[in-house]
Amino acid sequence: MTGRTGDTTAAVAPPGTPGTPPGGDRRDLVVLSLEPWDEVWRRNQHLVAGLLAADPGLRVLFVEPPVDHLHDLRRGASPTLGRRLRRLGPDDGAPAGRAWAYRPTKWLPRRLDPSGDGRRARTVARVARRLGMPDPVLWVNDPDGAAVLDTTGWRALYDVTDDWLHAVREPAELERTRAAEALLVERCAEVVVCSPALARAKGADRPVTLLTNAVDVDAYRTPLPRPADLPDGPYAVYVGTMHADRLDVEACLRVATHLRSTGSRLVLVGPALLDPLDLTRLDAAGALVLGPRPAALVPAYLQHAGVLLVPHVVDAFTDSLDPIKLYEYLAVGRPVVATPVAGFRDQPADRVTTASPQNLADAVVRVLAEGRPTGVGPAPADVPRWSDRVREMQAVLSRVRASRPAATPR
Incomplete structure (x- = not known):
């Protein structure tokens, strides 16, 4: 079915199909994510995949952020449409028959289509019902998901991974985000935060649960061959999303220029969401922008690096x-x-060398000149594992399921 906005859904098998536990043993979860379910794994995918593996009665509808083709055009990317509801399976890191992903399309800016968020929220509710999820738990990571909570009244948790109130945005967008977050903090049964700073900010007026990020330690400590697309010789690498909210482009340019003068390279691995001009400048400075790589291959880029780099902006x-x-x-x-x-x-x-953005390049060159052998090195014993965080999130979800509905559905 296609609505006026172009949001699409595909026919899905009824709840009684193989792979779906009986209704009494079923636990349904709708996740409103800030990122799509793809090969670049973030917090949501690690946690959801772990929850699915640990609970054979869990089913998940993973709602990806809407495709915004006008925004794509503005930043020089090819426009794409939202993807129909699709099954996730072992190739996606999910068990067969118990997980689906859906990505709607945002056709117009909010100032031209102020009812778009509500319309997409109703579409999410319809998709959930078609999957036999009449009363799921709602997991909100994207603050725009407040519209789904307001529309459905489902029991909900708000998983806060970024303080968007401190991001550089237009005043109207900041005000909209502030209103959405206020609704989520007020109505969600649980608020989960990923950092101590968020715990202080969001826990001022209500209890919050601190659930930090983690890593699959075994995957990162298993030696892997050097990727073929890396440059010859030593290199410093940054692995992560390249976005102006986080990445200090000027610091990266200084690092790339200094490394090139010593016969080394700066390598950037991850989704490149920078302005095309900034990407051109990085290339001219000698940086190698590889773009995203599948999560299973990322450890190899780290293991063979002379320096692991974090050229982040320092701000609130x-x-x-x-x-x-x-x-x-x-x-x-x-x-x-x-x-x-x-x-x-x-x-x-002895674990991390810190330097200001202005002095970062000198620090990288100095550490790289030490010439430490590549490969897996000594790791601290206190690195948290995703399996620990999955158990903590299971406890949060149990409390949400036992809570009262957030509100009467609209």
Whole structure:
């Protein structure tokens, strides 16, 4: 069925099909994610995949952020449409028959289509009903998911991974985010935060649960061959989403220029969401932007690096983060050089070298010149594992299921 906005759904098998537990043993979860379910795994995928593996009665509808083709055009990317409801399976890291992903399309800016959020929220509710999920638990990671909570009244948790109130945005967008977050904090049975800074900010007026990020330690400590697309010789690598909210482009340019003068390279691995001009400048400075790589291959890029780099902007927004790369970098045990951002600045000097954005390049060159052998190095014993976080999230979800509905559905 296609609605006026182009949101689409595909026919799905009824709840009684193979792979679906009987209704009495079934636990349904709708996740409103800030990222799509793809090969670049983030917090949501690690947790949801772990929950599915641990609970054979769990079924999940994973709602990806809407495709915004006008925004794509503005940043020079090819426009794409939302994807029909699709089954997730073992190739996606999920058990067969118990997980689906859906991505709607945002056709117009909110100022031209103010009812778009509500319309997409009703579509999410319809998709859930078609999957036989009349009363799921709602897991909100994207603050825009407040519209789904307001529409459905489902029992809900708000998983806060970024303090968007400190992001650089237009005043109207910040005000909209502030209103959405106020609704979520008021009506959700549980609020989960990923960092101590978020615990202080969001826990001022209500209880919150601190559930930091983690890493699959075994995957990152299993030696892997050097990826063929890496440059010859030593390199420093940054693994993560390249976005102006986080990445200090000017610091990266200085690092790339300094490394090129020593015969080394800066390598950037991850989704490249920067302005095309910034990507051109990085290329001219000698940086190698590889783009996203499947999660299973990421440890190899870290294991063979001379330096693991964190060239993040230092501001209130990044101070709210709990970077997954902190745990990935620590698990690999390679030298780390970072700007003084949350998580990294608290590590002892034998684990992380911190430097200001202006002095970052000198620090990288200095550490790289030490010539430490590549490969898996010593890792601290206290690196948290995703399996620990899955157990903690199971407890949160149990409390949400036992709570009262958030509100009367609209």
